[in-house]
Amino acid sequence: MESWQVVLVAAGAVLAVATLAVAAVLLVRLVRTYLLLRGADVPVSARTAFWGALLYTVFPVDLLPDPVYLDDVGLLLLALHHLSGVARRYGRAPGEAQAAPPRIPNTPEARRRR
Known part of the structure; x- marks a missing residue:
């Protein structure tokens, strides 16, 4: 293989690795954004923009x-x-999943308080 061919193959490999890295970052951001949009208080327009x-x-x-x-x-x-701006407006930080609701114990004392 000639030297210009080696350079061309190496450049193609670097470009392919960079493309895969960008795709991986985008996939992570997509999943995080999907988790942010699961809340009931997020407007339909934000969900429509995502999909x-x-x-x-x-x-x-x-x-x-x-x-x-x-x-x-x-x-x-x-x-x-x-959508990250929408998430900030609704009190959620981008990159964090929606918190689980607090668990109410099912004890006799808790039932009496309800």
């Missing part, structure tokens, strides 16, 4: 040709940024 951006990302029809994923990733990142 709309996700559907656009996987939908085969794009504004730009498929080898260029800038529109897909850009729209998804814009929606995630918007």
